[in-house]
Amino acid sequence: xxxxxxxxxxxxxxxxxxxxxxxxxxxxxxxxxxxxxxxxxxxxxxxxxxxxxxxxxxxxxxxxxxxxxxxxxxxxxxxxxxxxxxxxxxxxxxxxxxxxxxxxxxxxxxxxxxxxxxxxxxxxxxxxxxxxxxxxxxxxxxxxxxxxxxxxxxxxxxxxxxxxxxxxxxxxxxxxxxxxxxxxxxxxxxxxxxxxxxxxxxxxxxxxxxxxxxxxxxxxxxxxxxxxxxxxxxxxxxxxxxxxxxxxxxxxxxxxxxxxxxxxxxxxxxxxxxxxxxxxxx
Numbered sequence: 029x030x031x032x033x034x035x036x037x038x039x040x041x042x043x044x045x046x047x048x049x050x051x052x053x054x055x056x057x058x059x060x061x062x063x064x065x066x067x068x069x070x071x072x073x074x075x076x077x078x079x080x081x082x083x084x085x086x087x088x089x090x091x092x093x094x095x096x097x098x099x100x101x102x103x104x105x106x107x108x109x110x111x112x113x114x115x116x117x118x119x120x121x122x123x124x125x126x127x128x129x130x131x132x133x134x135x136x137x138x139x140x141x142x143x144x145x146x147x148x149x150x151x152x153x154x155x156x157x158x159x160x161x162x163x164x165x166x167x168x169x170x171x172x173x174x175x176x177x178x179x180x181x182x183x184x185x186x187x188x189x190x191x192x193x194x195x196x197x198x199x200x201x202x203x204x205x206x207x208x209x210x211x212x213x214x215x216x217x218x219x220x221x222x223x224x225x226x227x228x229x230x231x232x233x234x235x236x237x238x239x240x241x242x243x244x245x246x247x248x249x250x251x252x253x254x255x256x257x258x259x260x261x262x263x264x265x266x267x268x269x270x271x272x273x274x275x276x277x278x279x280x281x282x283x284x285x286x287x288x289x290x291x292x293x294x295x296x297x298x299x300x301x302x303x304x305x306x307x308x309x310x
Contacts, residue, residue, distance in 0.1 A: 033220045033238040037087045037103040055230010066094040097138040107147040119192045139192040155201035159194035
């Protein structure tokens with residue numbers, strides 16, 4: 029039986045900011061970006077500070093790599109209809125925060141936005157999405173390329189190398205079958221487990237350092253409170269959704285809608301619909 033590990037979002041909040049644990053996050057980034065990442069520092073910014081609502085809903089961490097590139101990793105638990113726009117806002121904020129007044133624009137560093145989501149963001153069946161920004165000619169269909177001077181001055185191969193890179197990991201879409209090392213990381217993010225056969229970078233450190241048994245007594249108390257708060261939050265969310273479904277069902281009943289239609293529209297069972305009808309007829 030595989031040993032259960034602590035949730036990755038709590039680890040980001042409390043453990044992965046320590047230099048001794050950088051190797052865990054370096055492993056995830058290296059497997060996703062397909063080149064070796066070394067974290068030089070964990071940064072803070074106005075763009076990644078949390079408000080009270082975000083306390084359990086999301087967590088993020090901003091790091092600087094060995095090439096001075098900025099990497100913003102965010103875990104989002106609950107659905108937000110404007111999440112794409114928030115991704116854009118977060119990266120745009122970083123662009124302006126990390127260029128000093130009077131510096132040339134050429135000093136702007138590459139930004140990576142890695143978004144680990146546990147809800148149905150957009151419409152798509154895959155579980156890893158990559159945004160590739162290219163300028164493509166409307167008439168010639170050619171890709172705009174940097175000049176030789178631009179390549180030399182800014183170490184570019186493509187113009188897209190300047191612009192932020194976005195990744196979305198839709199964890200709930202993963203079928204738990206790990207076909208490669210990135211899949212092994214997705215499996216861990218979904219199940220908080222690392223199989224003995226896994227070889228992905230950083231997972232050996234995750235297995236060692238993210239074990240609940242290895243936490244200090246104080247951290248165990250904090251983690252237990254975190255888990256309890258998540259359960260309460262999920263319960264409140266579930267209750268609100270159920271109450272919303274019931275109100276919709278009542279309105280459809282008052283409109284004399286057929287039972288089959290109400291079931292499809294609300295997700296309630298036929299028995300629940302019949303109980304509601306009985307209540308309304310009292």
